Structures are given as structure tokens and as C-alpha cells.
Amino acid sequence: MPLFNTIIVGLKEVWTHKFRSFLTMLGIILGVASLVGMSAIIKGMENGMKEAMVAMGGADKVLLEQQDVPVEQEHLADQAPGRTMADVQALKQTAPLLRVISPEMGVNNVLLTRGEKTAMPSECVGVWPAVVEMNMHTLEHGRFFTEIDEEQASPVCVIGTGIRDELFGSPEQVGREIVPVGEIIEINSQPFTIVGMFERYEGERDKKERELAKLKPREELAGPSRQRGWGGKGNWAFQRKNMTIYMPLNTAWIRFRAAGDKDGIPDPRLSDIDLKVEDLGELESALQQARNVLMLTHRGIEDFGFRTQENQLESINQQIRNARMSGGVIAAISLLVGGIGIMNIMLASINERIREIGICKAVGATGLSVFTQVLIESMVIATLGAVLGVVASFGFVRILDMVMPTANSPVITPGAMLIAVAFSIGVGIVAGLFPAFKAARLHPIQALRYE
Amino acid sequence: MALVELRNVSKIYQLGGEEIRALDDVSLDIESGEFISIIGPSGSGKSTLMHILGCLDSPSKGTICLDGVMIQDASARQLAAIRNRKIGFVFQFFNLLPKLNVTQNVELPMIYSGIGSAERKKRALAALESVDLVNRAKHRPSQLSGGQQQRVAIARALVNDPKIIFADEPTGNLDSHTGDAILTLFRRLSQSGRTIVLVTHDPEIAAVTPRRIEIRDGKIAVKVDLTLAGLAGGRRNPDGAEPPKPA
Ligand SMILES: Nc1ncnc2c1ncn2[C@@H]1O[C@H](COP(=O)(O)OP(=O)(O)OP(=O)(O)O)[C@@H](O)[C@H]1O
Numbered sequence: 172m173p174l175f176n177t178i179i180v181g182l183k184e185v186w187t188h189k190f191r192s193f194l195t196m197l198g199i200i201l202g203v204a205s206l207v208g209m210s211a212i213i214k215g216m217e218n219g220m221k222e223a224m225v226a227m228g229g230a231d232k233v234l235l236e237q238q239d240v241p242v243e244q245e246h247l248a249d250q251a252p253g254r255t256m257a258d259v260q261a262l263k264q265t266a267p268l269l270r271v272i273s274p275e276m277g278v279n280n281v282l283l284t285r286g287e288k289t290a291m292p293s294e295c296v297g298v299w300p301a302v303v304e305m306n307m308h309t310l311e312h313g314r315f316f317t318e319i320d321e322e323q324a325s326p327v328c329v330i331g332t333g334i335r336d337e338l339f340g341s342p343e344q345v346g347r348e349i350v351p352v353g354e355i356i357e358i359n360s361q362p363f364t365i366v367g368m369f370e371r372y373e374g375e376r377d378k379k380e381r382e383l384a385k386l387k388p389r390e391e392l393a394g395p396s397r398q399r400g401w402g403g404k405g406n407w408a409f410q411r412k413n414m415t416i417y418m419p420l421n422t423a424w425i426r427f428r429a430a431g432d433k434d435g436i437p438d439p440r441l442s443d444i445d446l447k448v449e450d451l452g453e454l455e456s457a458l459q460q461a462r463n464v465l466m467l468t469h470r471g472i473e474d475f476g477f478r479t480q481e482n483q484l485e486s487i488n489q490q491i492r493n494a495r496m497s498g499g500v501i502a503a504i505s506l507l508v509g510g511i512g513i514m515n516i517m518l519a520s521i522n523e524r525i526r527e528i529g530i531c532k533a534v535g536a537t538g539l540s541v542f543t544q545v546l547i548e549s550m551v552i553a554t555l556g557a558v559l560g561v562v563a564s565f566g567f568v569r570i571l572d573m574v575m576p577t578a579n580s581p582v583i584t585p586g587a588m589l590i591a592v593a594f595s596i597g598v599g600i601v602a603g604l605f606p607a608f609k610a611a612r613l614h615p616i617q618a619l620r621y622e
Numbered sequence: 623m624a625l626v627e628l629r630n631v632s633k634i635y636q637l638g639g640e641e642i643r644a645l646d647d648v649s650l651d652i653e654s655g656e657f658i659s660i661i662g663p664s665g666s667g668k669s670t671l672m673h674i675l676g677c678l679d680s681p682s683k684g685t686i687c688l689d690g691v692m693i694q695d696a697s698a699r700q701l702a703a704i705r706n707r708k709i710g711f712v713f714q715f716f717n718l719l720p721k722l723n724v725t726q727n728v729e730l731p732m733i734y735s736g737i738g739s740a741e742r743k744k745r746a747l748a749a750l751e752s753v754d755l756v757n758r759a760k761h762r763p764s765q766l767s768g769g770q771q772q773r774v775a776i777a778r779a780l781v782n783d784p785k786i787i788f789a790d791e792p793t794g795n796l797d798s799h800t801g802d803a804i805l806t807l808f809r810r811l812s813q814s815g816r817t818i819v820l821v822t823h824d825p826e827i828a829a830v831t832p833r834r835i836e837i838r839d840g841k842i843a844v845k846v847d848l849t850l851a852g853l854a855g856g857r858r859n860p861d862g863a864e865p866p867k868p869a
């Protein structure tokens with residue numbers, strides 16, 4: 172019996188029992204929808220994480236981290252120098268494989284004020300201009316710090332748009348873009364002049380939405396402004412980046428650190444040293460070079476370590492793999508349940524068609540043709556279910572997006588759809604095997620005599 | 623050589639410890655073109671004999687030669703092919719597929735012999751014509767009377783141009799008038815050269831056939847061969863007309 176015919180007969184069989192077939196398919200539909208939906212969510216997560224990584228400075232950024240000294244050096248632990256400007260100078264002079272070196276001196280517990288308004292920055296650090304390249308900043312307004320600012324420890328700062336939003340009002344609230352260059356704000360009661368502002372960092376999707384909102388009439392914007400806090404919409408990495416405030420490194424040192432910490436002793440340690448290597452391909456040797464230099468400046472005490480974005484990437488990938496794994500297992504289980512449903516209905520279906528099978532055998536159907544007939548019918552159910560499931564997954568993702576909006580909108584990938592459909596057809600085949608075998612083995616006489 | 627040669631065939635069912643001999647050492651020849659009835663009381667083994675002759679069932683003992691092929695040891699697959707090409711069945715309960723229309727029911731055997739769709743249509747129509755049901759081609763079996771359904775079943779039995787047609791109580795579910803019409807149809811087919819085996823428990827029906835085989839308790843009791851008496855309708859074909867080939 173030609174395949175095409177068999178498929179048509181299978182489709183007819185499904186159509187005669189529309190409701191029953193639909194209920195059977197439901198398992199597959201839900202399985203496919205959850206598989207495709209899940210992988211779409213994970214894909215969105217992945218995109219978000221990658222975006223965040225770029226927001227945090229890109230793949231070639233290496234963090235020089237403070238670390239506990241190794242066990243054999245434990246007796247030297249209190250002599251560990253920590254990361255200081257001495258390291259930075261040494262690296263600058265003797266590690267040519269490093270392209271950018273960006274020291275950061277953080278100022279803790281910072282409150283920004285302007286009149287009545289206050290803001291808490293995500294980070295308030297003293298930096299070199301190298302930070303712009305290091306953290307992939309784009310200065311949109313004003314200027315960055317100069318040698319003179321550094322030399323004189325000038326009270327100047329460059330801010331992210333998030334700080335502008337909180338101290339001066341966001342474009343959504345005010346209706347126009349405020350550029351506060353030249354304005355004076357207070358950092359822990361010390362007056363600072365804003366000399367520059369970065370562009371607004373945001374994910375692809377937020378950007379699109381914002382541009383769309385711009386085109387809409389004003390009164391909609393006049394409504395309560397959307398909460399863009401930590402828990403709300405928007406990728407946290409971008410939010411963090413927008414809430415940055417930078418000042419010259421020397422300013423941070425002289426005006427905050429040297430002026431005395433809690434116990435009055437100035438702390439010369441840097442909060443961060445970030446590196447970028449000349450050539451990612453030579454990452455290993457570049458880091459070895461940096462390690463050699465630092466071993467000297469640290470008098471042999473290994474109180475530092477490197478954290479490459481490769482590690483970061485690896486951990487992102489690990490997280491994604493885990494999410495995929497658990498999503499996949501859940502979807503596989505629901506597809507399996509769908510398969511059991513199909514097997515059940517196929518068994519019931521051949522049971523009520525025993526006489527028909529007997530008739531077909533009497534006029535010359537071989538076991539094989541009965542077998543393929545049943546198998547194809549079960550595949551037809553599974554395939555229809557899979558196709559409906561793919562359709563449902565689009566709706567599913569939509570609804571999910573509406574109920575739980577995240578910065579990382581789910582992305583349905585063709586790969587996931589293909590896998591889901593192929594898997595459910597496979598489930599259909601496996602589920603059909605036993606009923607098909609049972610039907611094929613029916614003895615024609617017993618089948619014909621069956622009441 | 624006869625079309626069918628049955629030699630010492632037995633069919634034994636084991637029920638519990640008990641042995642039921644549904645057929646007991648039956649030998650029988652059927653010539654090509656014969657019109658035979660198998661007659662006997664209920665439970666005598668007529669259907670069992672017909673199923674074995676028709677390759678629906680295999681004997682416990684003995685040999686069968688159908689159209690020169692020994693089939694007692696054939697595989698299920700080979701039996702299916704033989705049923706498909708060489709044998710046509712007509713059953714008491716019509717046994718049409720309720721979900722298919724008349725034409726599709728008639729086409730069914732040709733689907734299993736892998737005949738193309740255009741050819742199938744043509745031959746199905748020719749077969750329906752020979753049972754005078756062309757006007758019902760698109761109807762469902764449930765929309766037909768019993769007699770009409772049986773005619774569809776006969777068309778289906780004819781459509782692959784089989785060597786032999788087996789009919790098990792074909793009139794058992796019909797009133798006598800309709801039954802007569804079906805018998806007339808069989809007689810006509812026989813006259814056009816078909817080999818037909820008619821199973822019945824009714825001597826009146828058996829009387830239409832030139833040759834009768836009576837079965838009792840799984841054994842052939844009496845063979846009445848009327849062909850020599852010249853009462854035959856079927857064995858010879860006076861006009862020399864070819865059997866209708868529904869092709
Ligand atoms: N599967 C089976 N298992 C056990 N015994 C069987 C089986 N099939 C048939 N028989 C027995 O074989 C004998 C012959 O049965 P068969 O159906 O051939 O009778 P029949 O002559 O066709 O009767 P009827 O005129 O009622 O159709 C009966 O005694 C029946 O009980």
C-alpha cells in the first residue's frame with residue numbers, strides 16, 4: 172500500500188475521531204510547546220547574559236583579583252600588599268603584552284545629592300581614562316578627565332544616564348533630554364562638577380521599545396513613569412552600568428581615601444585592576460608575563476589571581492547547559508506522557524477495529540501493511556500534535572512575556588522547533604510500535620470472528 | 623490437475639484437554655469453472671473448510687494445492703498474497719469497511735496489490751457495473767440495503783479477477799427474495815466461467831449448484847455430482863463467452 176495513501180487513511184482516521192485525537196495530541200502539543208517555549212526562554216537568557224558580558228567590558232577583559240594567599244604562604248598573609256598603584260606602574264612599564272591597564276579606586280557608601288534629590292550609584296570609583304576602553308563606555312556628552320584633572324585631583328565627575336535620571340529627571344518624566352554637563356552635584360557632601368555623561372546603555376529590546384514609545388503621542392508618556400528599578404524591566408548589567416559615576420583616580424585618593432578612612436589610616440589599595448591583552452590568542456603568555464611582574468611587586472606573595480571572561484563565559488555556558496538540561500528533561504517527560512497517551516489510544520483504536528483488520532487481511536493485507544498503517548496513524552497523530560505544539564509555543568511565549576516581562580525576551584529558534592518535532596515523531600513511532608505489532612499479528616479468522 | 627486439491631486435511635482445535643476435530647481427514651478436488659455448494663448442519667465444519675480452502679487458515683494435517691501451489695506450509699505473507707490475487711470472499715455479514723464508500727471498498731484488494739489509482743477506479747467501476755451498482759458508487763455501506771451491500775461485497779471479490787470465489791452463507795442475512803437475486807448473480811457469474819464455492823446449510827440454495835458436497839462432523843458425507851446429469855449451469859460455458867474481466 173503506497174505510503175501516501177496510508178498517510179491519507181491515517182489522517183481520515185484522526186479526523187473521524189476529532190475530539191479523541193485532539194485529547195491524545197494534547198500531551199504532545201504541551202510537550203512540544205514546553206520544549207520550544209523553554210528553549211526560547213533559555214535562548215533569551217543566553218542573549219541577555221551575552222549582552223551583559225559586553226556591557227561589563229567584553230570578552231577580552233581580564234580582572235586582576237585579590238585572592239587568599241596559598242596555603243604554603245599562609246604565614247606571610249599579613250604582609251600581602253594587595254593591589255596598588257605600584258602594580259599598575261610596574262605592569263605598564265614591563266608587561267608589553269597588555270594593551271590596556273585600568274586601575275580603579277572605589278569609594279564606598281556614596282550618596283549623591285543635588286538639592287532635595289539623592290541617588291545611590293552602583294559604583295563610584297576613581298579611574299584613569301583607560302576605563303572608557305576597558306568597560307566599553309561611550310561618552311555622549313561633555314568630555315572625559317584630562318591629565319590636568321588627574322594631576323590636580325580636580326573635583327570633576329562623569330556620570331551614567333541613570334544618575335542623571337535620578338538627580339535631574341529622566342527624559343520620560345521631563346519630556347526632554349537633560350544634559351547636566353557643567354552642573355554641580357555633591358558626592359558625600361563634596362561638590363563635584365559634572366564634565367561628561369555616557370550614552371544610555373540598554374539591551375536591543377529596550378532600545379526598540381523606547382524608540383517606539385517616542386513615536387507615540389505625549390499623553391501616554393505623561394502617565395506614571397515605568398519603574399526601572401532593580402527588580403523591574405531591563406537587564407541588570409545595563410542598569411548597573413548606567414548608574415556609574417567616575418572621578419579621576421587621584422581625586423578619589425586625595426579627597427576620599429587619603430583624607431582618612433574609618434580608623435584614620437589611608438588605604439592605598441585599589442579596588443580593581445582590569446587588564447586587556449594585546450591579542451586574545453596570546454592570553455596565556457600575557458597573563459604569565461603579568462604574573463611575573465606582579466610576583467616581583469608583591470615580593471613573592473601570591474595574593475592575586477586572574478579572572479578572564481573566558482571563565483565568565485564558561486560559567487554562563489554552564490548555566491545555560493544546566494537550564495537546557497532541566498528544561499529538556501521536563502519537556503521530554505511530557506512528550507513521553509504524550510507518547511503513552513498515543514499508545515493507549517492506538518491500542519483502543521485497533522481493538523475496536525479488529526473486524527476491519529480481519530476484513531483487510533481477508534482481501535490480502537499483509538501483516539506488514541497493517542503494521543505500517545497503524546504506525547503511520549500514530550505518527551500522524553504525533554506529527555499533527557507537534558505542529559500544533561509549535562503553533563502553541565508562539566502563543567505560550569507571548570503569554571509568558573506578558574505575564575513575566577523580562578529584559579531577555581524569549582527567542583524561538585528553528586533548531587528547537589526541529590528537535591521538538593523530530594522528537595515527537597520519534598515518540599509517535601515508538602508509541603505506535605506495540606499496537607502496530609499487535610494489529611499485524613492478528614489472525615485473519617479470529618479477527619473476522621471477533622464480536 | 624484440478625484447481626484445488628485437498629488431501630487428507632484435518633483441522634483440530636485443542637479446547638482444554640479436549641480435542642475438537644472441526645475437519646477430519648477431508649479430501650476434495652475442485653476443477654476450474656465449477657460451481658459447488660458445501661452443505662451441512664451448523665457446526666459441521668463448513669466454514670472451517672472454506673477458510674482453509676481460502677487460505678485464511680491453515681490445516682493441522684494434510685496438504686492443499688491451489689492453482690499448482692502447495693499452501694499448507696506457506697507463510698502468512700505468502701497466504702496474504704494468494705488471498706489477494708487468486709481468491710475472492712463473500713461473507714454472510716457482508717464485511718464492508720463502514721468508513722469507506724462503495725468504490726473505495728471495491729478498490730481495497732487492489733490497494734494491497736499495489737495497483738495505481740486510475741487503474742483502480744476503472745476496474746472498481748467495471749466490477750460495480752457487473753453487479754449493477756454504479757449509481758451507488760459514492761454511497762457508504764450504511765446507506766445501502768443488505769442485498770446491495772452483498773452485491774458490493776461480490777464486486778469486491780471479483781475485482782482482482784480471482785481464480786476462485788468463496789461465499790459463506792451469502793444469503794444468510796437476506797430475505798428470500800433478495801437472497802434469490804444474489805443467487806441469480808452467482809449463477810450468472812458461474813455461467814461466465816467463474817469458479818464459485820457456496821457454503822450454506824440450506825438444501826434449497828444448494829440445489830442451484832451442479833455439484834454439492836455434504837459435510838457432517840467434519841467429514842465429507844455424500845458427494846452429489848449432478849454435472850453428469852446435464853443439469854449444470856456453470857461448468858461449461860455454452861456461449862463460449864469469456865468471463866468478465868473487470869479491467
Ligand atoms: N477457534 C475455534 N476453537 C475451537 N473450536 C472451534 C473454533 N472454530 C471452530 N470451532 C469448532 O469447529 C466446528 C466447526 O465450526 P464451523 O464454524 O466450521 O461450523 P459451520 O459448519 O460453519 O457452522 P455454521 O453453519 O453454524 O456456520 C464447530 O464445532 C466449532 O465449535
Ligand SMILES: [Mg+2]
Nearest residue numbers: 668669670790
Ligand atoms: Mg459457518
